Amino acid sequence: xxxxxxxxxxxxxxxxxxxxxxEADVLLNILEAAVNSEKGEITVSVEASEERLNRLIEFLQGxxxxxxxxxxxxxxxxxxxxxxxxxxxxxxxxxxxxRPDWSVEFIEEKCVGCGICxxxxxxxxxxxx
Amino acid sequence: xxxQRGEESLRRYEExxxxxxxxxxxxxxxxxxxxxxxxxxxxxAAKEVDVVTTGTFGAMCSSGAFLNFGHADPPxxxxxxxxxxxxxxxxxxxxDAYIGATAMSETRGFEYGGGHVIEDLANGREIQLRAxxxxxxxxxxxxxxxxxxxxxxxxxxxxxxxxxxxxxxAATNSTDRTIxxxxxxxxxxxxxxxxxGSGQLSPVHKDAGLETIGLGTRIFLGGAxxxxxxxGTQHSPKTQFGTLMVKGDLKQMDGRYLKGATFHRYGTxxxxxxxxxxxxxxxxxxxxxALGDDEIHTSIVDYGIPSRDRPNFGRVSYAQLRAGKxxxxxxxxxxxxxxxxxxxxEIAEALKKWIQEGxxxxxxxxxxxxxxxxxxxMRLRRAEPRVGDIMTRPVVTAKPTDRIEAVASTLVRxxxxxxxxxxxxxxxxxxxxxWDLAKxxxxxxxxxxxxxxxxxITAQPQDSLDVAIQKMTRYNISGLPVVDDAEHVxxxxxxxxxxxxxxGRRPA
Numbered sequence: 340x341x342x343x344x345x346x347x348x349x350x351x352x353x354x355x356x357x358x359x360x361x362e363a364d365v366l367l368n369i370l371e372a373a374v375n376s377e378k379g380e381i382t383v384s385v386e387a388s389e390e391r392l393n394r395l396i397e398f399l400q401g402x403x404x405x406x407x408x409x410x411x412x413x414x415x416x417x418x419x420x421x422x423x424x425x426x427x428x429x430x431x432x433x434x435x436x437x438r439p440d441w442s443v444e445f446i447e448e449k450c451v452g453c454g455i456c457x458x459x460x461x462x463x464x465x466x467x468x
Numbered sequence: 469x470x471x472q473r474g475e476e477s478l479r480r481y482e483e484x485x486x487x488x489x490x491x492x493x494x495x496x497x498x499x500x501x502x503x504x505x506x507x508x509x510x511x512x513a514a515k516e517v518d519v520v521t522t523g524t525f526g527a528m529c530s531s532g533a534f535l536n537f538g539h540a541d542p543p544x545x546x547x548x549x550x551x552x553x554x555x556x557x558x559x560x561x562x563x564d565a566y567i568g569a570t571a572m573s574e575t576r577g578f579e580y581g582g583g584h585v586i587e588d589l590a591n592g593r594e595i596q597l598r599a600x601x602x603x604x605x606x607x608x609x610x611x612x613x614x615x616x617x618x619x620x621x622x623x624x625x626x627x628x629x630x631x632x633x634x635x636x637x638a639a640t641n642s643t644d645r646t647i648x649x650x651x652x653x654x655x656x657x658x659x660x661x662x663x664x665g666s667g668q669l670s671p672v673h674k675d676a677g678l679e680t681i682g683l684g685t686r687i688f689l690g691g692a693x694x695x696x697x698x699x700g701t702q703h704s705p706k707t708q709f710g711t712l713m714v715k716g717d718l719k720q721m722d723g724r725y726l727k728g729a730t731f732h733r734y735g736t737x738x739x740x741x742x743x744x745x746x747x748x749x750x751x752x753x754x755x756x757x758a759l760g761d762d763e764i765h766t767s768i769v770d771y772g773i774p775s776r777d778r779p780n781f782g783r784v785s786y787a788q789l790r791a792g793k794x795x796x797x798x799x800x801x802x803x804x805x806x807x808x809x810x811x812x813x814e815i816a817e818a819l820k821k822w823i824q825e826g827x828x829x830x831x832x833x834x835x836x837x838x839x840x841x842x843x844x845x846m847r848l849r850r851a852e853p854r855v856g857d858i859m860t861r862p863v864v865t866a867k868p869t870d871r872i873e874a875v876a877s878t879l880v881r882x883x884x885x886x887x888x889x890x891x892x893x894x895x896x897x898x899x900x901x902x903w904d905l906a907k908x909x910x911x912x913x914x915x916x917x918x919x920x921x922x923x924x925i926t927a928q929p930q931d932s933l934d935v936a937i938q939k940m941t942r943y944n945i946s947g948l949p950v951v952d953d954a955e956h957v958x959x960x961x962x963x964x965x966x967x968x969x970x971x972g973r974r975p976a
Contacts, residue, residue, distance in 0.1 A: 421525065421727055421739060421810075421811055422808045422809075422810040423739075423805060423806055423807060424804040424805045424806070424808070425652045425653075425662065425804065425805070425806045426804075427792070427804035428655075428660035428661060428662060428802040428804035429652065429653035429654075429655060429660060429804075430802075431655070431659075436792070437792070440810065441808075441810035441813070442810055455653060458648070458653065458732040459652055459653040459732065461652075461729035461730060461737070461739070461806070462728070462729055462730075462739070463579070463730060
């Protein structure tokens with residue numbers, strides 16, 4: 340499960356994510372982080388049971404962090420895709436691969452929404468929602 | 469005496485075509501033939517199989533189409549011409565034009581180009597045609613604007629000066645930033661490898677001795693039957709970079725095998741579907757037709773180095789590339805193709821079916837292609853200054869322990885803006901600019917070590933000015949210390965040096 344966490348400016352300096360992960364006892368991986376004077380935004384991927392995931396989300400929300408579950412990030416136009424594979428190796432998280440028949444498969448759960456595949460695609464078949 | 473190139477010692481074209489007409493020619497795709505040879509041996513397989521079909525579907529920039537629009541009333545001798553805002557070449561008769569795959573739309577830029585126009589034409593879509601003229605006694609009209617479809621054109625001939633590279637370099641990028649190339653997106657620090665070409669299905673590689681491919685060879689082109697009309701530009705069979713010039717009737721073609729493409733921050737192109745039947749006329753031809761992905765090699769080239777002679781990271785087979793992981797600098801990194809193996813397969817299958825069904829006859833080339841060409845570089849006969857020629861030296865430098873006031877007066881006295889900082893061994897460890905000094909003053913800093921930039925962007929004396937200027941633009945800086953191979957500072961080049969010493973280098 341991927342989560343996008345938005346921090347209000349007053350909490351940007353606090354180690355909330357660490358505390359939340361410790362509290363919920365989950366392992367998480369920071370995929371992207373951007374902090375500026377107005378807000379902080381972190382995208383994390385978490386693999387945890389429903390119960391622990393909820394504990395994590397509750398803790399974060401209790402500390403003023405907005406939590407958004409990221410699902411379905413990519414839209415692939417199958418009529419334009421030519422199965423070339425130009426998007427595969429640029430993907431930083433191995434979320435794209437060939438099927439045995441050499442068509443291209445997107446693994447949504449792995450996708451972090453970085454969008455590199457949308458620019459790597461020569462026929463503009465991939466869109467980020 | 470050795471057999472002649474093109475010798476028909478196993479079977480003649482006439483015999484093959486007799487069988488094609490009867491519907492009993494033995495045809496295999498190149499993939500199938502590779503397996504057959506591995507199972508039964510070359511001699512047996514070569515005896516049993518008449519024709520091996522190949523296919524490729526990749527971006528082929530040297531592609532385009534000759535179009536004839538017919539005459540308007542009153543007629544126009546087109547001077548400039550645009551198709552969906554993409555400029556077409558107009559150095560021909562009044563209403564002939566050539567639309568090239570890499571020409572880009574004047575309104576949509578990288579997102580739409582000549583390749584897309586060709587795809588849209590092939591799909592029967594309406595194209596906006598615009599042309600201007602200076603007006604002549606026989607062609608009075610000065611402007612025309614209308615729409616055209618493929619059916620409206622008198623001729624629409626796909627004529628590609630360079631298609632179907634026998635194989636191509638694989639690409640990686642050693643720099644510390646992502647680069648966008650005609651080989652696709654290349655991650656920093658050699659983070660991935662991209663490659664092109666269909667390997668064991670590659671048309672020219674399956675007849676590596678060019679014994680059956682030549683002027684007049686009938687081929688699959690864009691979903692229709694087309695022809696090879698000669699060697700392609702940059703044809704270099706000696707280094708296994710043979711190429712073909714091909715021609716076919718766009719009106720017969722299928723948009724599925726002609727796709728407009730955009731390479732991010734590079735430009736537009738056209739994916740061309742091309743397949744060649746290789747008649748197994750002798751055992752040498754059969755032997756190259758039997759080459760598998762594990763026997764076809766290419767080099768991994770560093771596209772991060774902006775030079776013609778890019779360094780390479782060694783040899784790799786198409787089998788390794790296709791497996792999705794290759795070694796670069798002793799590290800395993802993902803590899804992926806730019807050309808579609810799925811569609812390449814589909815083309816080899818389609819061509820096989822045409823031959824099996826008697827719809828496609830093999831043709832003996834009127835002339836074979838040169839097998840001894842080499843691709844030569846452009847010779848620059850006009851002397852071009854390099855970084856070492858215009859850099860300033862000796863360079864005024866400072867030490868990290870120097871006091872800021874002293875440094876400030878050095879800059880003022882020398883009328884300079886950039887001060888490389890060297891350690892006791894003379895190695896470059898930082899740079900300070902007049903702007904850094906202003907900042908130091910504002911922030912009340914006193915030591916140079918506190919304000920210097922430690923990640924210094926440098927140039928080398930042999931670098932071209934274009935590359936040095938590109939670096940300054942990219943990093944938004946105005947000077948580069950010039951270092952030798954031992955990382956010792958030998959000079960400095962600034963935007964001032966470039967503007968003062970180089971203006972006039974290029975004639976207007």
